[in-house]
Amino acid sequence: xxxxxxxxxxxxxxxxxxxxxxxGLERSREVALRLGLGKPAPLVxxxxxxNGKGSTCAFxxxxxxxxxxxxxxxxxxxxxxxxxxxxxxxxxxxxxxxCEAFAAVEAARGEISLTYFEMGTLAAFWLFxxxxxxxxxxxxxxxxxxxxVNLVDPDLALVTSIGLxxxxxxxxxxxxxxxxxxxxxxxxKPALCGDFDPPxxxxxxxxxxxxxxxxxxxxxxxxxxxxxxxxxxxxxxxEVLELHDMPLLDLPMENAALALQAYALLDxxxxxxxxxxxxxxxxxxxxxxxxxxxxxxxxxTLLLDVGHNPHAADYLARRLANRPVSGVRLAVFGLxxxxxxxxxxxxxxGEIANWAVVPLPTMRTRPAAELEAALLNHGVSVAxxxxxxxxxxxxxxxxxxxxxxxxxxxxxxxxxxxxxLARRA
Numbered sequence: 001x002x003x004x005x006x007x008x009x010x011x012x013x014x015x016x017x018x019x020x021x022x023x024g025l026e027r028s029r030e031v032a033l034r035l036g037l038g039k040p041a042p043l044v045x046x047x048x049x050x051n052g053k054g055s056t057c058a059f060x061x062x063x064x065x066x067x068x069x070x071x072x073x074x075x076x077x078x079x080x081x082x083x084x085x086x087x088x089x090x091x092x093x094x095x096x097x098x099c100e101a102f103a104a105v106e107a108a109r110g111e112i113s114l115t116y117f118e119m120g121t122l123a124a125f126w127l128f129x130x131x132x133x134x135x136x137x138x139x140x141x142x143x144x145x146x147x148x149v150n151l152v153d154p155d156l157a158l159v160t161s162i163g164l165x166x167x168x169x170x171x172x173x174x175x176x177x178x179x180x181x182x183x184x185x186x187x188x189k190p191a192l193c194g195d196f197d198p199p200x201x202x203x204x205x206x207x208x209x210x211x212x213x214x215x216x217x218x219x220x221x222x223x224x225x226x227x228x229x230x231x232x233x234x235x236x237x238x239e240v241l242e243l244h245d246m247p248l249l250d251l252p253m254e255n256a257a258l259a260l261q262a263y264a265l266l267d268x269x270x271x272x273x274x275x276x277x278x279x280x281x282x283x284x285x286x287x288x289x290x291x292x293x294x295x296x297x298x299x300x301t302l303l304l305d306v307g308h309n310p311h312a313a314d315y316l317a318r319r320l321a322n323r324p325v326s327g328v329r330l331a332v333f334g335l336x337x338x339x340x341x342x343x344x345x346x347x348x349x350g351e352i353a354n355w356a357v358v359p360l361p362t363m364r365t366r367p368a369a370e371l372e373a374a375l376l377n378h379g380v381s382v383a384x385x386x387x388x389x390x391x392x393x394x395x396x397x398x399x400x401x402x403x404x405x406x407x408x409x410x411x412x413x414x415x416x417x418x419x420x421l422a423r424r425a
Contacts, residue, residue, distance in 0.1 A: 049160025145183020310343030
């Protein structure tokens with residue numbers, strides 16, 4: 001039999017299980033046992049949350065790499081290439097490595113049906129275990145308690161934020177979401193939370209597990225001024241640590257503060273210049289991601305952000321308000337049908353002068369006509385286009401030098417924009 005290419009493996013995985021999402025650990029745990037998978041690295045940090053997981057993982061990886069650690073990072077979803085999901089020592093896993101890992105999982109699963117995500121998670125763990133890592137940073141795909149990533153017992157478990165998203169799986173209250181997120185905590189192991197006001201179920205779980213708990217606003221926090229940001233936190237012994245006058249970051253500094261508190265618990269060198277340099281190196285494609293382009297001799301800025309729920313939209317609106325542009329902001333916007341349309345657009349109405357709305361390249365898209373109608377009800381300037389590419393070109397033609405074009409609302413929307421940029425390059 002001819003070996004499958006990565007594209008063929010991914011197509012195969014998509015039809016392997018009767019449903020795309022099937023919460024539970026039993027199937028994955030059994031296959032992990034058959035594969036002999038244990039802890040993927042001596043140090044494991046698991047990260048969940050409604051928003052901010054990707055940037056928190058990026059900050060953690062950058063801090064550990066600065067200390068000479070060989071770090072594996074598992075994240076999802078990807079934007080352009082599946083390889084983005086599995087990074088080893090700063091490099092994406094190759095097609096050949098991923099194919100080998102999928103083949104190993106396929107051989108081990110036998111009669112057990114696995115979802116696309118479960119197959120991918122086990123394949124990542126299989127690669128990590130063979131790579132001689134010093135640390136693994138694992139982003140939870142959905143929720144926490146029943147997510148395949150939660151097969152691994154972490155040394156530290158981080159919850160970035162608790163908001164409403166994926167209500168069909170996690171429930172429609174912050175309390176129900178908190179129960180799922182707190183599922184990544186382990187008895188006696190440090191638990192960290194970047195949410196100022198975590199719901200009671202999360203606090204109760206920490207108490208039940210007797211986990212050392214580090215909460216933003218109580219145990220660690222940050223302050224930001226016009227030119228720098230400042231951080232304070234605690235060592236595992238409870239001693240106060242501080243960092244002052246650190247350069248401002250493009251990625252959310254709230255998530256850097258959470259990553260710093262995790263780093264402070266690891267008994268690693270604490271040198272402010274080294275820490276600041278590491279945080280500056282952290283990048284996440286598609287999250288507050290600025291790109292400069294030349295459009296017919298006209299310099300323009302694109303800002304790509306995958307935010308797709310009200311919590312992310314609120315944060316994005318605050319960042320835009322704090323970073324005004326010399327011209328105006330225009331938007332290219334697409335949204336999935338299961339997302340909260342009023343909650344996503346409301347915070348951004350005052351920041352965007354003109355909207356271009358689009359359908360996304362998936363059956364799950366919300367129609368552009370529906371987006372257009374919702375925005376017209378708010379009296380804003382809006383037009384519908386048939387694709388992200390058409391909307392981008394229309395907004396580039398409309399924009400003046402000094403304007404900024406925000407592309408947001410979905411991973412699908414940002415992925416289409418990245419593809420358009422790559423083809424232009």
